[in-house]
Amino acid sequence: MSTMALIFSLIFVLIPIVLSKTLNLGLEKDATIAVIRSIIQLLVVGYILKFVFDSKSIIYIFLMVAVMIIAATLNARKKGAAIKGITWKIAVTLIFIEVLTQSILLGFNITPHTAQYIIPISGMMIGNGMVLAILFLNRFIAETESHQDQTELILSLGGTPKQAVHTQLMTSIKASMIPTIESQKTIGLVQLPGMMSGQIIAGASPVQAVQFQLLVLFLLLTTASITSIMLGFLSYPTMFNKRMQVVRSK
Amino acid sequence: MLHKEVNRMKPAIQFKDVNYSIDGQPILRNISGAFYDGEITTLVGPSGAGKTTLLKLCNGLLSPNDGDIMIHDQTINDYDPVELRRTVGMALQSAPMIDGSVHKNLALPLELQGKRLPDIQAIDLLNDVGLSEDFLQRNSKELSGGQRQKVSIARTLVNHPQILLLDEITSSLDQVSQKEIEELIVKINRKYGVTIVWITHDLKQALNVGTYTWVMMAGEIVETGKSELLESPSNERVRQFVKGELG
Numbered sequence: 001m002s003t004m005a006l007i008f009s010l011i012f013v014l015i016p017i018v019l020s021k022t023l024n025l026g027l028e029k030d031a032t033i034a035v036i037r038s039i040i041q042l043l044v045v046g047y048i049l050k051f052v053f054d055s056k057s058i059i060y061i062f063l064m065v066a067v068m069i070i071a072a073t074l075n076a077r078k079k080g081a082a083i084k085g086i087t088w089k090i091a092v093t094l095i096f097i098e099v100l101t102q103s104i105l106l107g108f109n110i111t112p113h114t115a116q117y118i119i120p121i122s123g124m125m126i127g128n129g130m131v132l133a134i135l136f137l138n139r140f141i142a143e144t145e146s147h148q149d150q151t152e153l154i155l156s157l158g159g160t161p162k163q164a165v166h167t168q169l170m171t172s173i174k175a176s177m178i179p180t181i182e183s184q185k186t187i188g189l190v191q192l193p194g195m196m197s198g199q200i201i202a203g204a205s206p207v208q209a210v211q212f213q214l215l216v217l218f219l220l221l222t223t224a225s226i227t228s229i230m231l232g233f234l235s236y237p238t239m240f241n242k243r244m245q246v247v248r249s250k
Numbered sequence: 251m252l253h254k255e256v257n258r259m260k261p262a263i264q265f266k267d268v269n270y271s272i273d274g275q276p277i278l279r280n281i282s283g284a285f286y287d288g289e290i291t292t293l294v295g296p297s298g299a300g301k302t303t304l305l306k307l308c309n310g311l312l313s314p315n316d317g318d319i320m321i322h323d324q325t326i327n328d329y330d331p332v333e334l335r336r337t338v339g340m341a342l343q344s345a346p347m348i349d350g351s352v353h354k355n356l357a358l359p360l361e362l363q364g365k366r367l368p369d370i371q372a373i374d375l376l377n378d379v380g381l382s383e384d385f386l387q388r389n390s391k392e393l394s395g396g397q398r399q400k401v402s403i404a405r406t407l408v409n410h411p412q413i414l415l416l417d418e419i420t421s422s423l424d425q426v427s428q429k430e431i432e433e434l435i436v437k438i439n440r441k442y443g444v445t446i447v448w449i450t451h452d453l454k455q456a457l458n459v460g461t462y463t464w465v466m467m468a469g470e471i472v473e474t475g476k477s478e479l480l481e482s483p484s485n486e487r488v489r490q491f492v493k494g495e496l497g
Contacts, residue, residue, distance in 0.1 A: 149346040156309055158336040158409060159362040243313055244331040248272070 053115050061115050065122045069094045072130035080137035084238040084247070093230045094129050097223050101125050110215065124195070124216055125223050128180070132227040136176035140232065143168035144239065151246060161240035169236055173228040180224040184217055193217075261320070262287040262413050262445040263308055263338075268317035270303055277303050279469045281317070285413075285462075290439050290446040292460035292477065294453060296491060299466040301449045302343070305415040308447070309340040322412070339411030343418040345402035347390035352376070352401055355390050359408040367408065375404040379434055396427030403434065414438065416448040420455065428452070432459050453480050453492060465491065 013035050020027040052060040073091045080086035102118065104110065111117040144151065147168050154164040187193060192200075195216055199209035241247050261284035268281040278300045285291045293301045306312040307319060310331050319326040321338060329337070336359075347355050356375055357367035373383040379400040385393075393401060399419045406414060416435065420428040436459060439446050450456050456463050456477055463477040465488045473485045483489045 149342065149344055150348065152311065153342060153346045153348075154358075154362065156311060156335055156340045156342065157359045157362060157406070158332045160332065163362055243310060243327075245311060245313065 049115075049119065052119065056115070061118055064115075064119050065098060065126075068123055068126045069098065072126050072133075076130045076133040076137070079134045080141070080235070082141050083137070083235050086137070086235070089231060089234040090130075090133050092234065093133065093227055094126055096230060097125055097129050097226055098122055100226070101219055101222065105219075120195075121216070121219070125219055128220050128223045129227045132176055132180070132224050133231055135179065136172055136228045136231055137235075139175045140168065140172035140235065143172050148246075155244060155246070161237065161244055165236050165239065169232050173232050176228045177224045180220055184221065187217065258286055258288050260287045261285065262322060263447070264320040264323075266318045266320070268307065268314045268319060270300075270307060270312065270314050277469050278307075278314075281471060283464065283471060283474055285445060285447050287322075287445055288439070288443050289461045290435065290448060290459055291462040291464065292456035293447065293449045293464050293466060294451070294456050294480070294491075295466035295472075298468070300469040301466055302417055304466070305340060305417055305447065305449065308413070309338050309415055310334040311340075336409040337411060338413045338415065339406040339409055340415040341399070341402045341406050341417065341419055343421065345395075345398040345419070347393070347398060347401070350390060351387050352390055352393070353386045355401055356405050356408060358405060375407060378407070378438075379404040380430060394427075396423050396430065399423065399427075399431055400434065403431075403438075407438070411444065413445045413447070416446065418449050418451065421451055428455070435459060456480060467491070 013031070017028050017031050019025070020031060048064070052064060069091060072094055073087060076090050077087045080090070083089070102122065105121065106113055106118075111121065144165060150167070151164045155161070193213050193216070196209045196213035199212065200206055239247055263285040265281045265283055268278060269276065270278040281304065293304065295301055303312065307314055308321070308326075310326065310329070313327075321329065321334065326334065348358060353367070353369070353372050356372045360367045369386065372386055376383060376385055381397065381400055381404075385397070385401075390398070390401065403414075403416075403419070420431050423431065432455060435446060435448065438444055448456075448460065450459075457480055460477040462475065463480060464471055465473045465479075465483070465485070467487060473479055473483060473488045479488075480492055483492055
């Protein structure tokens with residue numbers, strides 16, 4: 001794509017800004033900031049990736065993945081501020097996902113052991129884990145708040161904290177996984193996934209692009225289930241104290 | 251449920267200088283006194299007096315900041331929380347029901363222990379609270395306020411509590427249902443020797459049902475004694491409360 005073509009693509013940024021202005025939606029500022037940020041961030045990442053790929057150093061790969069995990073954790077933790085120690089819980093979950101998926105991918109030689117594969121796949125897994133964490137935390141906090149009487153009932157009858165939030169926990173895990181599962185049901189029929197489209201546009205064989213896309217879909221399914229379940233089981237105990245009482249969130 | 255041995259002179263629950271606060275805001279102040287074994291004690295007082303908080307302390311849903319609570323001469327912190335909550339049962343004001351049938355709700359306390367509630371036992375419980383066995387498979391969402399409270403009480407009895415805490419269980423009921431619940435509580439007390447602590451906003455109910463009454467205001471016990479104290483209170487604030495001049 002030429003620089004001129006990229007400049008012309010800004011027409012697609014002007015359309016929502018004009019619409020927002022016309023309808024008084026007040027989103028012009030946010031949209032502009034989002035566009036500027038994405039241009040800067042992607043350009044910076046592009047140059048960094050070029051440097052990391054050229055250097056072929058494992059240390060830079062670790063650093064890139066670490067930065068991704070830290071950024072994802074800091075973003076997702078805002079939604080779980082009501083849960084004590086949520087930052088390290090998200091971080092541990094994302095690290096676990098990264099270690100597990102890369103161990104399988106590299107251990108079974110599913111993908112080549114190069115930065116070109118490790119970093120983009122890590123980015124997709126960690127990014128998906130972050131979105132899942134946000135979806136799960138949003139739902140879990142809402143469920144526990146709206147079902148306080150059920151929690152109190154089960155505790156008052158001699159139930160354990162796990163029993164007291166079991167229904168809310170399972171509902172939240174399921175709800176956070178639904179978007180991933182549903183989008184996979186219609187994939188290829190309704191939308192062509194971004195990575196696959198990108199590979200095809202870049203000139204790769206559609207069959208090879210599909211193979212990689214399938215790999216990513218399977219990984220996303222694992223990420224979705226592990227993120228929600230692990231974060232759920234790490235989160236609920238901190239809502240109670242040793243005397244099995246609900247800890248008030250401040 | 252078996253009748254337990256009752257020693258009416260012995261405290262079932264005893265408070266020793268109990269204080270409870272949230273974020274430095276006192277909710278209960280210097281609570282001392284006893285709920286006697288096998289007796290019905292009513293708690294009355296204006297909204298925000300700390301009555302519900304006091305019950306939650308007894309059931310272990312909350313813990314005091316200072317002071318001690320003794321349950322049958324054993325300090326509350328020595329109890330395992332699960333054992334405590336089965337010994338000191340609590341029927342909550344809103345009588346929350348889990349989704350499903352009345353049987354599912356009655357079976358909940360045993361299900362939490364990995365056990366099942368046989369139908370015959372469930373029918374006995376329903377009969378105990380004045381409901382027929384037809385209710386067993388009825389959806390809990392279809393119950394009236396009075397029926398919900400009866401199921402809630404029956405559900406609490408599944409654990410065979412020695413002490414039963416009742417939080418405003420008749421506040422939203424019509425007079426007929428209120429009367430039925432009153433008779434039911436007296437029956438449970440007499441039949442099984444269960445110590446009962448009952449928060450009520452209805453002073454007539456406190457007089458009719460309770461042997462003892464505690465009057466609470468702004469987190470403190472203002473007057474305690476035989477329920478007849480409500481007819482001739484010695485404390486001026488209690489006199490005003492009884493006359494309906496305080497919230």
